[in-house]
Amino acid sequence: MPTIVVEVMPKAELLDPQGKAVAGALARTGHSGYTGVRVGKRFELTVDGPVDDALRASVKQIAEEILSNQVIEDVVGIHYEVTNIELAEEAVEAASVTDEGFGAPAGETH
Amino acid sequence: MRIGVITFPGSLDDRDAQRAVRLAGGEPVALWHGSHDLEGVDALILPGGFSYGDYLRCGAIASLSPIMTEVVAAANAGMPVLGICNGFQMLTEAGLLEGGLIRNDHGSFICRDQVLSVENASTAWTAEFEAGQQITIPLKNGEGGFIASDETLDRLEGEGRVVFRYVDVNPNGSLRDIAGISNERGNVVGLMPHPEHAVEPGFGPDTPAAMRSGVDGLGFFTSVVKRALVEA
Numbered sequence: 001m002p003t004i005v006v007e008v009m010p011k012a013e014l015l016d017p018q019g020k021a022v023a024g025a026l027a028r029t030g031h032s033g034y035t036g037v038r039v040g041k042r043f044e045l046t047v048d049g050p051v052d053d054a055l056r057a058s059v060k061q062i063a064e065e066i067l068s069n070q071v072i073e074d075v076v077g078i079h080y081e082v083t084n085i086e087l088a089e090e091a092v093e094a095a096s097v098t099d100e101g102f103g104a105p106a107g108e109t110h
Numbered sequence: 111m112r113i114g115v116i117t118f119p120g121s122l123d124d125r126d127a128q129r130a131v132r133l134a135g136g137e138p139v140a141l142w143h144g145s146h147d148l149e150g151v152d153a154l155i156l157p158g159g160f161s162y163g164d165y166l167r168c169g170a171i172a173s174l175s176p177i178m179t180e181v182v183a184a185a186n187a188g189m190p191v192l193g194i195c196n197g198f199q200m201l202t203e204a205g206l207l208e209g210g211l212i213r214n215d216h217g218s219f220i221c222r223d224q225v226l227s228v229e230n231a232s233t234a235w236t237a238e239f240e241a242g243q244q245i246t247i248p249l250k251n252g253e254g255g256f257i258a259s260d261e262t263l264d265r266l267e268g269e270g271r272v273v274f275r276y277v278d279v280n281p282n283g284s285l286r287d288i289a290g291i292s293n294e295r296g297n298v299v300g301l302m303p304h305p306e307h308a309v310e311p312g313f314g315p316d317t318p319a320a321m322r323s324g325v326d327g328l329g330f331f332t333s334v335v336k337r338a339l340v341e342a
Binding site: 069 | 167209
């Protein structure tokens with residue numbers, strides 16, 4: 001079952017009050033040397049079907065229109081992750097079929 | 111004048127908004143987020159609260175509610191729409207108003223009686239005020255910092271679409287002290303402070319005259335009710 005990871009961060013030029021509060025806590029607890037902390041969001045979406053172009057287009061749209069608000073946030077990463085078992089199965093299939101169009105390899109980043 | 115007040119899961123101030131409409135001489139109509147029916151109302155209020163527990167982003171999930179399809183269409187057709195606090199956040203998430211609201215710059219929830227300057231007294235919801243008039247209504251939010259790009263801020267100011275500014279204190283880090291804005295047409299207004307909590311003597315902010323006697327919020331609702339009477 002492929003997992004799609006979408007990462008969203010507050011825009012770099014904006015004050016991030018959450019990050020500021022965490023940075024303050026680090027300093028108070030003696031963890032010096034950290035000049036900044038910023039807090040973002042990680043979404044994990046799972047799908048049953050294959051990772052194809054239609055799914056990628058759908059994920060991009062969801063990420064930009066629902067999972068983030070482009071006024072205040074940026075989508076900084078969309079990753080497609082598949083399990084080792086699925087990778088092994090794909091390798092077997094790839095060996096027996098010449099056609100292209102399998103799911104994305106693990107860790108592919110856009 | 112029938113004014114719809116939409117209740118979303120997690121709305122808190124829907125009843126207060128209904129009461130404010132009644133005190134202003136209008137007829138409040140309770141509407142439900144899951145419906146596609148505006149029930150023929152003449153104006154709409156998106157009330158304050160914490161719809162969907164502020165999950166994802168404040169107002170984001172509510173802005174995708176079934177009824178928002180009709181709200182966006184009605185707003186674009188000129189119906190007066192007022193978004194208060196969480197309702198303001200929904201209007202920005204729905205794209206009816208520009209900019210966005212982020213966590214207060216000091217990181218804390220704030221609740222205080224807030225002085226505002228009415229910068230634009232010609233919108234559907236501010237016609238009862240004078241331009242430059244100062245009013246005091248309650249403010250209560252954790253994520254009320256208004257932000258937008260410099261270009262958008264310049265345009266909002268240039269077009270007179272900054273409707274309210276914070277006076278004396280900027281309570282949440284809002285850029286250019288902006289407390290509320292309108293769309294180009296002036297029928298859609300959103301603000302973080304709560305006019306519906308300052309509509310009846312005994313329950314509003316303190317004034318020099320008496321404790322809790324402030325009713326500066328009533329003008330929001332009488333503005334839209336009286337405009338309807340003029341147009342009728």
